[in-house]
Amino acid sequence: MKTLKEKLEDRISKSKEEIEQNEKIIKLISIYPDLRIYSNRWNKEYFSSKLVNKIVTDVEFANACGCCADAPLYAKFYVEIDGIKIYAEPVEVYIGEGSYGGSGYVNIELWENRLDALNINKNVFEKVEKYLEDNKFELYEDLED
Numbered sequence: 001m002k003t004l005k006e007k008l009e010d011r012i013s014k015s016k017e018e019i020e021q022n023e024k025i026i027k028l029i030s031i032y033p034d035l036r037i038y039s040n041r042w043n044k045e046y047f048s049s050k051l052v053n054k055i056v057t058d059v060e061f062a063n064a065c066g067c068c069a070d071a072p073l074y075a076k077f078y079v080e081i082d083g084i085k086i087y088a089e090p091v092e093v094y095i096g097e098g099s100y101g102g103s104g105y106v107n108i109e110l111w112e113n114r115l116d117a118l119n120i121n122k123n124v125f126e127k128v129e130k131y132l133e134d135n136k137f138e139l140y141e142d143l144e145d
Contacts, residue, residue, distance in 0.1 A: 024082050038091045050089035052079050053119045059127050062092075069100045073107075075128055077120055088120060095128060102139040107132040 002010070025047065029035050032049040039045050056077040063071040074092035078085045093114060096107035108114075111132075112125060 024084055046087045046091045048087040048089045048091045052086050053088040054121055055079050056088050056121045056124055059124050061131055069098050072097045073105050077124055096132060099137055102137050104135045104137040105132060106137045
C-alpha cells in the first residue's frame with residue numbers, strides 16, 4: 001500500500017506529464033489551426049484536423065458498438081506527431097458493417113470514393129483494403145446447409 005507521500009508524488013508526476021502533453025498540443029495548434037477535440041459516444045477524446053487528411057499515415061478500425069452483430073465499421077485515420085495522434089476530419093469514416101448471418105464485415109462498395117472525397121492520403125487505402133479482406137464476411141456454416 002502506498003503512503004500518502006507516494007500517492008501525492010504520483011499525482012505530481014501525472015500532472016507534469018499532462019502539462020507537457022498540453023504544451024505539445026498548443027504547439028500543434030500553430031501548425032494545425034483547425035485542431036479540435038472530437039468526443040465519441042463513450043467520451044473518448046481524439047484530436048482532429050482536416051489539414052492532416054492528406055498526410056495521415058495509419059488507420060484504426062472500430063465498431064460503432066460492441067453489442068450489435070450488424071454494427072457499422074469505422075476507419076479512423078491519423079498521423080502521429082511528437083507522440084500525439086492527430087486524426088483526420090471526420091474522425092470516424094463508415095466503411096462497412098457486420099451481419100447477423102455470419103462473421104466478418106460487409107464492406108460498402110463506395111468506401112474508396114468516400115475517402116477520396118475527404119482527401120484522405122491514398123497511402124492508407126491499402127491498409128483499409130487489407131483489413132476488409134482479412135475480415136471479409138463469411139456465412140455461418142449452419143446457415144449454408
